[in-house]
Amino acid sequence: MKEFSYVITDPEGIHARPAGEFVKAAKSFESSVKIAKDGKQVDAKRIFGVMGLAAKQGHEIVITVEGADEDKAAAELEAFLKANL
């Protein structure tokens, strides 16, 4: 299992478009991907869940990846967050 945290820097937070892109990215991996904020954890492959976190600029999110391709998934998802959020 891989886990990392990230603090949102995008002024608009995880709004619809990046949420969609993040879900798409998460779905491309075999591993399960969970995303949590303030103790509430959701499946990162489900868009309603991800949008429902209402993560804003300055909020910390924790990503947990588990499965066969977890190393690759964690690295790529972290890079995605840094580049887009």
Added chain:
Amino acid sequence: MITCNGKSVYGGIAIGKIHVFAKEKQRITRRTISDTAKEQHRFDEARAEARAQLAGLYDKALKEVGEANAAIFEIHQMMLDDEDYLDSVNNMIADQSVNAEYAVSITADNFAEMFSSMDDAYMKERAADVKDISERVVRILMNTDSSGMSANEPVIILADDLAPSETVQLDKELVLSFVTVHGSTNSHTAILARTMNIPAIIGTNVELSSELEGRTAIVDGFNAVVYIDPDEDTLAKMQKRRDEDLEKRRLLQELKGKDNVTKDGHKVLVYANIGNTKDIPYVLQNDAGGIGLFRSEFIYLENDTYPTEDQQFAIYKEVAEKMSGKRVIIRTLDIGADKQAEYFELDKEENPAMGLRAIRICLTRPEIFKTQLRALYRASKYGRIAIMYPMITSLSEIKKIKAISKEVKAELTAEGIPYNDVEEGIMIETPAAVMISDLLAKEVDFFSIGTNDLSQYTMAIDRQNPKIDEFFDPHHEAVLRMIGMVVKNAHDNGIWAGICGELGADMELTERFLRMGVDELSVSPSFVLPLRNTIRNLDLSK
């Protein structure tokens, strides 16, 4: 005449007949189903059809309003695939033996409720997305067509609210304006209206009724007012305003994408000056070739303490991305003189215009400067950023700046943070810089002439003092000759030179500037189109 007010999401004036856009209320009855597996299959098929329709809308939106705005329809498709959403519908069908229409509509209400209850204006709006996709599935299940529009002349659409899909589905040729009772400036409809350049007013206090159908109305998107059955005076006034606006748009249409080139083939760049990320839409709307001066002061002035590197990075990244590859020249901190932030704790000065300001603060307090440079270099990965240093008077300042900039880049490299090489230029706004511009040109990538300060320092006239206005000559030959000298020294040393002060927008001088060889003019967004028009009508061969 009935006058209604709302919130404008896009300027412009529309005059025409009203079409009341009424959504047919979907009457959904709960039925008991015996074959639940078959009902789930029916839901799956309707969902597949809905996805196909949304894919079609995505393509249409992509052509009409661009990738960024079309993305919502891709999100809508993902929503239709969301496992939580599917589980809810399928479980309801299986556990309660209900029809798919009913299961979808209850699920939609539940998910919409989740968004509506959020303490966040943007997320509240997403409730409309859930309802929109669900209504589409229900329409397909019930085999009812979506309410279309049967107008045969362009109309003002009056609606309770419009979903993004409804906005995109409308035939643009037949829409003069959108007026809605509900909706928010965050809604995709508002964004689409802006992109489509259609005047639109939301949150309008109008009584929706079929009696309004076909009546004349004026939508004043500049003032967020709708006049129904306007009187003659109002009509005449608004027609004039509309014609002026149309002229501006005609220019835009004519000039969009075209080079700024004189009749005899002399090219010049026309960029925009802005002082806040909020101004970026005006840069894009007026089709500026780039941003010639992004004043970074607002980041400091709007803060109670020194803005952090991440805070600045987010802002520079945003402007770089939104300008999608066009040049964005960001001027480093130009505070002091008439722009003060308390937390800098600058001493009161007898003569602040000649005091501790701009680059002088940065060089005496390099920690502030380094934070800004780090943020700028980090953001350089996201577009075409150039950095510009203000208030330069000597070569030694450039040497110091270069040493600090080198240090910052070395730190970033050591930390493994990527950055691009950026163009580094300086403002020429002191007579000293003008006189040694031949030397300065060997050290930097470009010059941008700040004519406001240059005029004030050259004529020794304080622009804040109205008593000496009569001695101020905006076209003083001294300043014009200085500009000529700077441009020549730039070109002799292989760099480009532009003007970002007020004189750049002075169209009486455009021809003279072009004859001097000025490479770039950066002006307020609203001057971009008139200036481009002026340039295209000049002929320097005569």
